[in-house]
Amino acid sequence: xxxxxxxxxxxxxxxxxxxxxxxxxxxxxxxxxxxxxxxxxxxxxxxxxxxxxxxxxxxxxxxxxxxxxxxxxxxxxxxxxxxxxxxxxxxxxxxxxxxxxxxxxxxxxxxxxxxxxxxxxxxxxxxxxxxxxxxxxxxxxxxxxxxxxxxxxxxxxxxxxxxxxxxxxxxxxxxxxxxxxxxxxxxxxxxxxxxxxxxxxxxxxxxxxxxxxx
Numbered sequence: 001x002x003x004x005x006x007x008x009x010x011x012x013x014x015x016x017x018x019x020x021x022x023x024x025x026x027x028x029x030x031x032x033x034x035x036x037x038x039x040x041x042x043x044x045x046x047x048x049x050x051x052x053x054x055x056x057x058x059x060x061x062x063x064x065x066x067x068x069x070x071x072x073x074x075x076x077x078x079x080x081x082x083x084x085x086x087x088x089x090x091x092x093x094x095x096x097x098x099x100x101x102x103x104x105x106x107x108x109x110x111x112x113x114x115x116x117x118x119x120x121x122x123x124x125x126x127x128x129x130x131x132x133x134x135x136x137x138x139x140x141x142x143x144x145x146x147x148x149x150x151x152x153x154x155x156x157x158x159x160x161x162x163x164x165x166x167x168x169x170x171x172x173x174x175x176x177x178x179x180x181x182x183x184x185x186x187x188x189x190x191x192x193x194x195x196x197x198x199x200x201x202x203x204x205x206x207x208x209x210x211x212x213x214x
Contacts, residue, residue: 013042014057015112017049022061026068028076064118
């Protein structure tokens with residue numbers, strides 16, 4: 001086994017560590033065996049690989065680890081079955097391979113390309129969520145602006161209604177006063193007519209004397 005290297009871990013070293021460890025998890029092997037394989041490939045001790053995995057790399061691949069464990073459980077399940085019949089010309093190993101392909105993971109290994117695709121999909125989902133969030137924020141601002149506009153319009157209409165009610169009361173009072181004035185004027189005119197009728201009327205005769213007219 002090579003001696004411990006003192007240089008820093010590269011991105012390629014981390015990817016190899018992740019690829020091999022995830023493969024061992026999926027195949028039901030131990031992480032210790034994975035660390036030993038990685039150590040032989042990159043010239044580090046298994047202890048160094050284990051420390052790197054647990055302290056740095058592992059948390060970047062939580063979803064991939066869950067997927068690998070799920071694949072391990074499926075492999076274990078199919079291995080425990082007494083026999084898998086052939087279906088449409090496919091032998092049992094081929095059927096198992098089809099199961100893994102349907103899950104989007106190859107049988108041999110979770111490759112670096114698969115990890116990259118997973119990260120790209122995750123990034124795309126994050127960008128889509130961000131876009132949806134911004135769209136919702138925009139819609140919320142528009143609704144708030146519309147609500148503010150409607151409140152202002154409502155206040156304006158309430159003010160106009162109040163002014164109309166005030167004008168109505170003033171006009172109504174003026175109308176009542178006018179009716180009273182007209183009624184008094186009509187009664188006065190009627191009394192004047194009666195007074196004229198009651199007054200005695202005279203006319204002058206040919207001799208210049210006033211004569212009462214009945």
